[in-house]
Amino acid sequence: MDAERWVAPRLADVLEARRAIAPHLPWTPLLAHAGLAELVGTDVLVKHENHLPTGAFKVRGGVNLVSRLSPDERHRGVVAASTGNHGQSIAFAGRRFGVRVVVCVPENANPVKLHAMRALGAEIVEHGRDYDDAREHCERLAETGGYRYVHSGNEPLLIAGVGTHTLEAFEQEPRLDVLVVPIGGGSGAAGACIVAKAVAPACEVIGVQAEAAPAAYLSWQSRSVQEAGMGTAAEGLATRVGFELPQSILWEHLDEFVLVREDELRAANRLMIEHTRNLVESAGAAPLAAALRLRGRLAGKRVALVCTGGNCTLDQLRAVLDDAPPATAQGG
Structure with a gap:
């Protein structure tokens, strides 16, 4: 596939997306957490996308895209591949607009996310060992079943929709110096880049991905779509291949790309839960892992971390907490 098939969204498209999603989704808070500021050594704010109805940022793109389907596409229904959050976003929008x-x-797949998708009315097809196996099966199903296929990255309307989280962030705090965004397929980071470079060109956008699933990172480094191994426990970062449209945007606008180890992700996940008092999934904690890695060069800057989601299972939560050093009881 060639990225030239798509036209990358611009700020005007993000503004239009905000109008489309406003009746259906609330703004999410951008909050300062003193404990995180102390850890990173500078001003830190968190954009809490985990407060959205599906517990993740992708619902912004789902609502924007499904709300704009043609009558024929609505009649045929849509099919998507997902480890959970993209699927929830399309399921939420499908229920809202009456689309199969x-x-x-x-x-x-994460059972918490599976249950949520079924509760929203989606039909679930389980196939393969990872996201890309499911995606390839989904593409075949779209052809044989006549569905409108909704790719999780190569969709301008999805990217414009998720870009609204960065638009909100700058409206809540115009003085941001750095925005740190997790990258799996790259739609969220691409949307962040489009907005940040239009409204605050001096603001750095830094992407972060798991070292154990570096396809997007390798694609960004080489300026060509790459495939790589996929061994991360953070399903929101778990892709085996770069996506063309998000990558074309990241190649032009992303300032830096960081890889973090699995132990760094677990530690950051635990610290996010502890200091924000929020349930955070591993992908949503990845920006903190990157900020801790870059602590020295972020000093004196106002940094926003995009917490992309909070959909973790009890087993995942136990694993994160069991990895913690023993606490020391203190009176108070």
Whole structure:
């Protein structure tokens, strides 16, 4: 596939997306957390996308896209592949606009996200060992079933929709110096870049991905779509191949890209839960892992971390908490 098939969204498209999603989704808070500021050594704010109805940022793109389907596309229904958050976003929008939704998921998909998708009315098809297996099956199903296929990255309307989180962030705090965004497929980071470079060109946008699933990072470094191994426990970062449209935007606008280890992700996940008093999934904690890695060069800057989601299972939560050093009891 060639990125020239798509026209990358611009700020005007994000503004239009905000109008489309405003009746359906609330703004999310941008909050300062003193404990995180102390850890990173500078002003830190968190954009809490985990407060959205599906517990993740992608619902912004789902509502924007599904609200604009043609009558024929609505009649045919849509199919998507997902580890959970993209599928929830399309399921939420499908229920809101009366569109049939089929979601292909890997066989080991997060049960919390599976339950949420089913509760929203989506039909679930389990296939393959990971996201990309499910995606390839989804593409075949779109052809044989006549569905409108909704790719999780190569969709301008999705990117414009998720870019609204960065638009909100700058309206809540115009003086941001750095925005740190997790990258799996790259739609969220691409949307962040489009907005940040239009409204605050001096603001750095830094992407972060798991070292154990570096396809997007390698694609960004080489300026060509790459495939890589996928061994991360953070399903929101777990892609085996770069996506063309988000990458074309990241190649032009992303300032820096950081890889973090699995132990750094677990530590950051625990610290996010502890200091924000929010339930945070591993992908949503990745920006903190990157900020801690870059602590020295972020000093004196106002940094926003995009907490992309909070959809973790009890087993995932136990694993994060069990990884913590023993606490020392203190009176107070």
